[in-house]
Structures are given as C-alpha cells and as structure tokens.
Amino acid sequence: xxxxxxxxxxxxxxxxxxxxxxxxxxxxxxxxxxxxxxxxxxxxxxxxxxxxxxxxxxxxxxxxxxxxxxxxxxxxxxxxxxxxxxxxxxxxxxxxxxxxxxxxxxxxxxxxxxxxxxxxxxxxxxxxxxxxxxxxxxxxxxxxxxxxxxxxxxxxxxxxxxxxxxxxxxxxxxxxxxxxxxxxxxxxxxxxxxxxxxxxxxxxxxxxxxxxxxxxxxxxxxxxxxxxxxxxxxxxxxxxxxxxxxxxxxxxxxxxxxxxxxxxxxxxxxxxxxxxxxxxxxxxxxxxxxxxxxxxxxxxxxxxxxxxxxxxxxxxxxxxxxxxxxxxxxxxxxxxxxxxxxxxxxxxxxxxxxxxxxxxxxxxxxxxxxxxxxxxxxxxxxxxxxxxxxxxxxxxxxxxxxxxxxxxxxxxxxxxxxxxxxxxxxxxxxxxxxxxxxxxxxxxxxxxxxxxxxxxxxxxxxxxxxxxxxxxxxxxxxxxxxxxxxxxxxxxxxxxxxxxxxxxxxxxxxxxxxxxxxxxxxxxxxxxxxxxxxxxxxxxxxxxxxxxxxxxxxxxxxxxxxxxxxxxxxxxxxxxxxxxxxxxxxxxxxxxxxxxxxxxxxxxxxxxxxxxxxxxxxxxxxxxxxxxxxxxxxxxxxxxxxxxxxxxxxxxxxxxxxxxxxxxxxxxxxxxxxxxxxxxxxxxxxxxxxxxxxxxxxxxxxxx
Amino acid sequence: xxxxxxxxxxxxxxxxxxxxxxxxxxxxxxxxxxxxxxxxxxxxxxxxxxxxxxxxxxxxxxxxxxxxxxxxxxxxxxxxxxxxxxxxxxxxxxxxxxxxxxxxxxxxxxxxxxxxxxxxxxxxxxxxxxxxxxxxxxxxxxxxxxxxxxxxxxxxxxxxxxxxxxxxxxxxxxxxxxxxxxxxxxxx
Numbered sequence: 001x002x003x004x005x006x007x008x009x010x011x012x013x014x015x016x017x018x019x020x021x022x023x024x025x026x027x028x029x030x031x032x033x034x035x036x037x038x039x040x041x042x043x044x045x046x047x048x049x050x051x052x053x054x055x056x057x058x059x060x061x062x063x064x065x066x067x068x069x070x071x072x073x074x075x076x077x078x079x080x081x082x083x084x085x086x087x088x089x090x091x092x093x094x095x096x097x098x099x100x101x102x103x104x105x106x107x108x109x110x111x112x113x114x115x116x117x118x119x120x121x122x123x124x125x126x127x128x129x130x131x132x133x134x135x136x137x138x139x140x141x142x143x144x145x146x147x148x149x150x151x152x153x154x155x156x157x158x159x160x161x162x163x164x165x166x167x168x169x170x171x172x173x174x175x176x177x178x179x180x181x182x183x184x185x186x187x188x189x190x191x192x193x194x195x196x197x198x199x200x201x202x203x204x205x206x207x208x209x210x211x212x213x214x215x216x217x218x219x220x221x222x223x224x225x226x227x228x229x230x231x232x233x234x235x236x237x238x239x240x241x242x243x244x245x246x247x248x249x250x251x252x253x254x255x256x257x258x259x260x261x262x263x264x265x266x267x268x269x270x271x272x273x274x275x276x277x278x279x280x281x282x283x284x285x286x287x288x289x290x291x292x293x294x295x296x297x298x299x300x301x302x303x304x305x306x307x308x309x310x311x312x313x314x315x316x317x318x319x320x321x322x323x324x325x326x327x328x329x330x331x332x333x334x335x336x337x338x339x340x341x342x343x344x345x346x347x348x349x350x351x352x353x354x355x356x357x358x359x360x361x362x363x364x365x366x367x368x369x370x371x372x373x374x375x376x377x378x379x380x381x382x383x384x385x386x387x388x389x390x391x392x393x394x395x396x397x398x399x400x401x402x403x404x405x406x407x408x409x410x411x412x413x414x415x416x417x418x419x420x421x422x423x424x425x426x427x428x429x430x431x432x433x434x435x436x437x438x439x440x441x442x443x444x445x446x447x448x449x450x451x452x453x454x455x456x457x458x459x460x461x462x463x464x465x466x467x468x469x470x471x472x473x474x475x476x477x478x479x480x481x482x483x484x485x486x487x488x489x490x491x492x493x494x495x496x497x498x499x500x501x502x503x504x505x506x507x508x509x510x511x512x513x514x515x516x517x518x519x520x521x522x523x524x525x526x527x528x529x530x531x532x533x534x535x536x537x538x539x540x541x542x543x544x545x546x547x548x549x550x551x552x553x554x555x556x557x558x559x560x561x562x563x564x565x566x567x568x569x570x571x572x573x574x575x576x577x578x579x580x581x582x583x584x585x586x587x588x589x590x591x592x593x594x595x596x597x598x599x600x601x602x603x604x605x606x607x608x609x610x611x612x613x614x615x616x617x618x619x620x621x622x623x624x625x626x627x628x629x630x631x632x633x634x635x636x637x638x639x640x641x642x643x644x645x646x647x648x649x650x651x652x653x654x655x656x657x658x659x660x661x662x663x664x665x666x667x668x669x670x671x672x673x674x675x676x677x678x679x680x681x682x683x684x685x686x687x688x689x690x691x692x693x694x695x696x697x698x699x700x701x702x703x704x
Numbered sequence: 705x706x707x708x709x710x711x712x713x714x715x716x717x718x719x720x721x722x723x724x725x726x727x728x729x730x731x732x733x734x735x736x737x738x739x740x741x742x743x744x745x746x747x748x749x750x751x752x753x754x755x756x757x758x759x760x761x762x763x764x765x766x767x768x769x770x771x772x773x774x775x776x777x778x779x780x781x782x783x784x785x786x787x788x789x790x791x792x793x794x795x796x797x798x799x800x801x802x803x804x805x806x807x808x809x810x811x812x813x814x815x816x817x818x819x820x821x822x823x824x825x826x827x828x829x830x831x832x833x834x835x836x837x838x839x840x841x842x843x844x845x846x847x848x849x850x851x852x853x854x855x856x857x858x859x860x861x862x863x864x865x866x867x868x869x870x871x872x873x874x875x876x877x878x879x880x881x882x883x884x885x886x887x888x889x890x891x892x
Contacts, residue, residue, distance in 0.1 A: 107782040109863075165787060168767070347845045625799070625814055625851040634810045636798040660858065667795050670857040 029353025040068065040129045043085040044621055047103055058095050068129060069118035079397070080117030082128035082134065089113055110165070122146055122153040130510070137445050142431035144445050146484070149477055153428060160189055172482025175475055180241055182465075183408035184421035188486040192418070195349035197242070197408035200259060202266050202346065206335045209260035210382045211549040243467035247456075251399055257388025258396025262411060267345050269334035276359045280367075290368025293361050298570040299324075301525075301535075302352075305373070318535070318567055320524060323354060328374035337366050353520040356573040404465060421466065425489020450480050499527055507531035513585040516578050525569075535567060541662060543587040543597035545651045551583040594661055605683035613684025616677055626668075631689060639669060642690035652682045772822040773876045774802075781873055788870025791863045792821065795855065814851050824875035831882070835868050 012048065031594065035041065044066055051060035063088065069078040088094035088103035095105040106113050111121075119126035124145040128134040137144045146154065151171040162170060176182075178191055183196040203212070219242040280286050304317030308327040315323055331339075338345070340362060343352040388396070400406055400414070409422040427450065435449050440460050442452045455476065457464035473478065507528040509517055517523070523532035526539045542551070556579055558569035561642055574582075617623045626636035633639075643652075654661070656678045659668040673681070762768055764889070769789055781789060792800075795842065798810045800821045811818055819826045827835070834846070843852030848892030872879040 108784045148766060151766060164790060167790065626810065634813045635808060636810050669853040669855050671854060702865045
C-alpha cells in the first residue's frame with residue numbers, strides 16, 4: 001500500500017464498516033430477541049393478559065414480577081423454576097378447569113406447593129426455563145416429568161410406611177411382596193421372607209411328572225383376550241405367583257424329569273384307622289359328607305373354588321391358600337392326607353393351620369377332594385412322559401440353577417441363590433443414561449423402561465432371563481408406581497432426614513400360647529399389636545372387649561358376628577385345653593389401658609336405664625340402621641343380639657365415648673353422647689342376651 | 705464435551721457464518737439476507753415443540769372411579785376427589801351404594817332409602833354448605849332422617865370436603881357449579 005494512501009478511508013472500507021456495523025448490531029440483537037421470545041417471557045406476558053380478564057386482577061398481579069421465579073430448598077438441593085411459567089399455581093381463583101395451562105391452580109394436596117415446589121413430586125428439570133427442557137428427556141436433561149398416574153411414587157420416596165392416601169402405591173408395594181420379586185431382586189424396604197416359593201425337596205411325592213410339565217409350561221396364568229387374569233381358566237383378580245418361564249420342549253422334559261425324582265425326605269403316608277375306612281369306604285354319601293365337612297370347616301375362607309352361577313364361572317373364596325378346583329387331579333392321595341394332618345411336616349413355613357382332625361373327618365374330606373375336585377382332561381395335552389433318563393435328570397438339575405429356580409425354591413442339598421436378578425433398590429431414581437436400553441425400540445425414558453420390562457422383558461433385552469408375568473392393567477400401574485418410588489439413597493441428601501421409615505414389629509409370643517398361636521396360625525388372619533393379617537378382626541384389645549366365657553364359646557364354635565361376611569373363621573376342632581389357654585391369654589394379655597373394667601358402676605345399669613337406652617337406640621340415634629338385634633336391623637355393624645354375653649360393659653362405655661380411640665379404622669361414627677345416654681345405652685346392650693336354644697340354631701352349616 | 709442444548713445451535717452458526725461473508729465481499733445484500741434468515745430461523749426454533757397435546761384425561765388422573773351408571777366408562781379423579789373416594793369406600797358406601805366391597809348393601813334396609821352417591825338428580829340441587837352440614841351434624845340436625853349419623857368427630861374437615869368433591873365428580877347427571885351459592889340450612 002502506498003504511503004499517501006495510508007489513513008485514507010476508501011469507499012470500499014466505508015462499505016465494509018457500514019455493513020459490519022449492521023451485522024454486529026443484528027448479532028448483538030439476537031440475544032435480547034431470543035430472551036424476549038423465550039418460553040417463560042411469553043408465558044409471563046400471557047399470564048398478565050389472563051389476569052386482566054379475571055375479576056380479581058389486582059390480587060392475581062399483586063406479587064407478580066416479570067423475572068424468573070424460583071423456589072429453592074437448599075437442604076434437598078432442589079432448585080425449582082416451574083412457577084416462572086406456572087404463575088397461577090397457588091391462586092385458588094384459578095382452580096377452574098376453564099383456566100388454560102400453565103396457569104391453572106394446583107388441586108388441594110397436603111403439602112404447600114410454595115414450600116416444596118414442583119419437581120420433588122413431578123420430577124422433570126426444575127432449573128430449566130423452556131417447556132421442552134423442563135418436561136422432557138433431552139440430550140442434556142435426563143429426568144422427564146413423571147406421568148400423573150405414577151405420581152404416588154413420589155409420595156413413597158419419603159413416606160416409606162403405609163400411607164392410606166396413596167392406594168396405588170400401597171397396591172404396588174403389596175404386589176412386589178406377594179409376587180415374590182425379592183426372590184431375584186433386591187428391593188428397598190421389602191425383606192426376603194423365610195420361604196419364597198415352596199420347598200421342592202420332596203416334590204416327587206406330591207405330584208406327577210406330567211403335572212410338573214404342565215405347570216412349567218402354563219403355570220395357570222392365562223391372560224384372556226379381554227385382559228382379565230385367569231387361573232385354570234377361571235377369572236380371578238389375583239395374580240398367580242409362579243410366572244411363566246420361556247422353556248423349550250427339551251427343557252420342560254428335563255426339568256419335569258429332574259423334579260419328579262426328588263423324594264429324599266418324604267413324609268410318611270398316614271394310615272387311617274381300619275374301622276373308619278371299613279365304615280365309610282362303601283357308603284354312597286361319603287363324598288356328600290366330605291363336602292359338607294369341607295364347607296362347615298370354612299376351608300373357603302382361605303381357598304377358592306370355581307363356582308358356576310347363572311352360566312358364569314367364577315372363583316369364590318379366599319386367596320390365602322391356593323385355589324383347589326382341580327386339586328384332585330394334581331396331588332397324590334397319600335400325600336394329601338399326610339399334608340392335611342400336618343402341613344408343617346412337609347413345608348416348614350406353610351401358612352396352613354394344623355387342624356385337629358378326627359379320622360372320620362379326614363377320611364371323608366380327602367375322599368371329597370380326590371373325587372369331586374378333579375378335571376380328567378387336566379393333563380390330556382401333556383405328551384407321554386416315561387421315567388426320566390439320567391441325562392435328562394442331569395440337564396434338569398443344571399437348568400434349575402441356570403433358570404434361577406433356586407432363587408425362590410429350596411431343594412435340600414442345592415445351594416440357594418440370591419440376587420439372581422439386578423438390584424432394583426434404586427431403580428426409581430435412575431436417569432436414562434443409567435439404564436440399559438440396548439437396541440430396543442422403547443422410548444428413552446425411565447418410566448417407559450420399567451413399563452416395558454415388567455410387561456414383556458424380552459422387548460428390552462432379547463436374552464432376558466426374567467420370566468413373563470401377565471399383569472392386569474391396574475396392577476401394572478401399581479407395580480410401576482412402587483418401583484419408581486424406590487430411589488435408593490437419594491442424591492438430595494437432605495431428603496434422608498425427611499424419610500418416614502416403615503415400622504415392622506413381629507408378634508411372636510412364647511410359651512403354650514405361642515405354640516397354639518403357631519399351630520393354628522392365628523396371625524395369618526388376625527392382627528396382634530400391629531403384626532398379622534387383616535382378614536379377621538384385630539385382636540390386640542380382645543381381652544378388654546370380649547367376656548372370657550364368650551371367647552371360650554366362640555373358639556369351640558366360631559360364628560360370625562357380621563352377617564355380610566363371606567369369609568368366616570374355620571372350625572379348628574380345638575381341644576378344651578387349647579381353648580382355655582387361648583381364652584386365658586387373650587383376656588389377660590390382649591388388653592388396652594383405655595378400658596378400665598372398674599369404671600362401670602353396675603349399680604347404675606338399672607332396668608329403668610335399660611328402658612331409656614332402648615329408646616335412645618331405636619328412636620333418637622337409630623342404631624338399628626346399622627346393627628341387627630334379633631331379626632331386624634342393618635348389616636353394617638356387628639350383630640348385637642347377644643351383646644350382653646359378648647362384650648364387657650366397660651368396653652361399651654369407652655367405645656361409645658370414642659370408637660376410633662379403641663380401633664382407629666372403625667367405621668362407627670364418633671358421637672356426642674351425654675354421660676347419662678352412654679350409661680343408658682350400655683345398660684340396654686348388656687340386657688341383650690341370646691338364649692341357649694336360639695344360639696344352637698345359628699350354628700355352622702347355615703352357609704354364606 | 706458437554707453437549708449443548710439444541711436451542712443454541714443456530715446462534716453459534718451465525719457467529720461463524722457472518723465473518724465469512726465479509727471476507728468474500730459478496731456484498732451487503734447477501735449478508736443482510738443471511739442475517740434475516742438467521743433471525744427468522746431463530747424465531748421458528750423458539751416456536752417448535754409447542755404443538756398442543758391433548759392427553760387422555762384418565763391416564764393423566766390421580767385415580768379414577770368407574771361410572772356407576774355405565775361400567776364401560778370411568779371418571780378421572782384429582783387428588784382431593786381420590787381422597788373422597790377412599791373415605792367414601794370406608795364409611796359411606798354401606799348405605800349410599802347398591803353394592804359394597806363386602807357384598808350386599810344396607811341401603812334397602814333403611815327407610816327412607818338414602819340417596820345413591822351418584823344421584824345427581826337429588827344431590828346436585830343441594831349446596832356444598834348443606835352437604836357439609838348434613839355430613840358433619842347428621843341428618844336429624846338438617847331436618848332429614850336420623851339414620852344419617854353425624855360424622856363431624858369421626859372425619860376431619862378435609863375428609864368431608866373430599867367426600868363432597870367425590871360426590872360431585874361421579875354425579876349423574878353431571879354436577880354444574882352454581883352461579884350463586886346455594887342455601888346453607890335448607891334443601892331449596
């Protein structure tokens with residue numbers, strides 16, 4: 001460049017300056033324009049516009065600021081900017097469904113939205129301020145919003161104990177336990193039980209090779225085309241616990257062959273008294289007698305049977321034990337009698353009580369089970385199976401370990417397996433990159449992964465070892481919810497301090513009572529100090545409630561107090577000694593300090609008081625709406641016909657004062673009785689006594 | 705390298721493209737056009753993913769209840785209504801439904817017959833205040849049958865509100881929020 005031209009601004013240079021200035025201006029403008037056009041600013045402008053159309057504009061805009069709004073919970077490491085767009089979330093006047101999202105108010109929940117923010121429950125990316133990043137899985141953000149139908153999972157992250165407000169989560173946790181998922185997986189808050197699947201050490205003495213083959217091929221699970229769960233072809237709401245394994249013909253033959261040879265430690269066959277057999281063997285009514293006895297003992301409280309009513313076949317009965325519709329075609333007769341006499345001699349952890357059988361009862365009931373509860377075509381589609389060859393047994397033994405059978409089933413002499421499947425204790429907290437999707441076509445979200453895995457494990461991984469469950473839609477949602485709630489050790493450390501742990505206390509009394517309690521498995525149906533089943537009444541306060549004489553009578557001849565119940569206490573045929581031990585223990589130990597037997601002055605329970613009580617019962621409070629006396633009254637509460645012989649006066653008084661203090665889940669309304677009314681009602685109820693003759697009329701066998 | 709959110713991709717492209725066009729000196733109009741295209745692209749990239757999705761209300765619901773008058777349908781419930789459903793099935797179902805979890809219903813035993821929970825023809829006319837009073841203080845206090853006990857000491861205020869919300873949710877014909885609040889102490 002010549003010297004004279006230095007410093008001279010050419011036209012060309014001028015143009016370059018002019019153009020580049022404009023370009024730089026434009027480039028500089030990009031950022032503010034982007035900011036102006038950003039999702040959150042647009043929504044804030046729309047919110048102001050919406051607020052201006054509402055009658056309470058002033059209140060809606062009172063603390064509105066045109067900037068990013070943030071909820072910060074430092075101890076949980078939660079930063080939540082959702083309220084930047086969801087401006088109306090805490091405004092009750094915006095609760096109506098006609099208010100467009102994202103401005104609608106949150107429905108009422110127990111936690112304050114202002115204190116907790118959104119992501120603690122809904123997940124998603126609280127830091128993000130664009131719609132997509134906040135709600136979906138993107139390259140940088142991995143935790144999408146939780147679909148609302150799984151929202152109860154977030155409650156379970158902190159509330160580890162049972163929570164009545166979250167039925168879906170409760171159902172899912174229960175399913176995880178009853179389906180024995182802990183056989184193969186580690187799960188947060190669910191302990192491995194003493195027995196997962198039945199012990200198979202002597203399975204060869206119980207069932208035939210053909211039956212095992214059939215069971216392994218279709219373990220009773222059939223998912224009908226309408227999505228209902230079917231057991232043995234009968235519709236059922238409960239999932240059978242044994243899932244379907246994908247086994248080839250060769251594997252089925254090998255496993256059934258191996259298992260049918262297992263009989264190392266058989267229980268001795270029971271020898272019936274020859275005189276009983278001689279007397280009953282040829283009698284034409286032996287099966288009818290057996291069925292009557294089966295019904296009188298209320299076996300159907302735990303076991304279900306298929307019943308055809310009005311052309312519709314349904315399983316009727318309880319689900320504590322297996323359904324028995326075809327049991328006669330399943331088990332070996334010798335095994336059946338020995339099992340019924342003493343279930344624990346075959347399976348140490350069996351939940352079935354050890355009944356006191358008379359030889360005659362045992363004989364007629366086994367005959368009934370073997371001849372009436374059968375299906376001749378049950379094994380018709382099983383190929384002919386001979387005695388297993390040694391190489392089949394060898395292969396079967398290997399497969400038993402390889403397929404994970406030994407995770408749930410124990411065989412004496414074989415090492416049990418634990419943790420056959422992956423640890424799921426923190427599955428619910430995983431992000432997309434922590435999950436193995438492989439080449440599957442599943443949407444890349446944690447929720448879709450869990451759904452696919454429990455619906456069809458092969459869809460995630462072709463070589464999946466997990467068996468096939470056929471869950472009803474509601475159960476699927478419940479299981480997914482429960483799994484999503486298991487986030488393991490949370491990354492948000494502050495959360496650990498907020499977790500409400502589940503309380504698990506076992507009630508295992510010692511001594512003679514303990515033996516009887518174990519023998520009849522009282523805890524399978526009844527609850528004692530928070531431990532046990534929920535099918536039957538909680539007996540924690542039974543000693544304060546019931547008169548000892550009544551307990552004795554009841555144990556000898558259990559009758560239901562609630563006419564609508566289809567499940568009733570079985571007749572155990574207890575001995576007098578056992579009855580007196582149980583009655584002593586229940587009335588002395590199972591008491592509540594809230595009921596003081598000395599608090600009722602029997603002098604006050606006069607006939608005049610009883611007359612007043614009767615009036616109050618029938619007219620003022622209309623107790624007959626729910627309770628029956630004699631033949632008239634409602635079905636909701638217990639029958640009070642024999643209340644005077646059944647309940648303690650002190651219990652009635654306290655119960656009338658506050659039923660829920662004695663039994664928190666009681667549905668009897670808590671009323672405002674005066675002291676006099678309470679005494680009058682107690683006096684009246686204590687006069688209600690059933691005479692011995694009418695008592696006998698209501699014995700067992702009246703049916704359901 | 706940390707992946708950048710896709711929204712930033714177009715602005716980084718503009719940083720590199722603009723000097724390039726100056727060096728080649730192809731004229732201002734081309735640069736302005738490119739800049740305009742970039743801005744237009746930016747604007748559209750901000751508009752993406754805004755397609756309105758209408759999710760299935762049942763799949764989005766906290767819980768649902770089968771429609772009592774048509775078993776093929778279900779009613780979506782929000783949190784409060786779902787709590788009402790829980791309370792209803794524990795305390796109310798025995799007399800305000802024709803089938804109960806335990807089987808038969810106590811409804812036919814009572815005279816007068818209590819209204820079904822979904823009986824919109826009867827209950828829609830009652831104001832929330834009136835319903836609250838009947839439930840809290842019992843039928844006798846509101847000039848109705850004494851068979852309806854008072855629940856005010858058994859249920860919490862939240863439970864009672866939830867039950868009313870549940871009744872409103874399952875009502876057939878559907879419940880309409882009244883324009884004016886209804887009377888507190890009488891049916892009409």
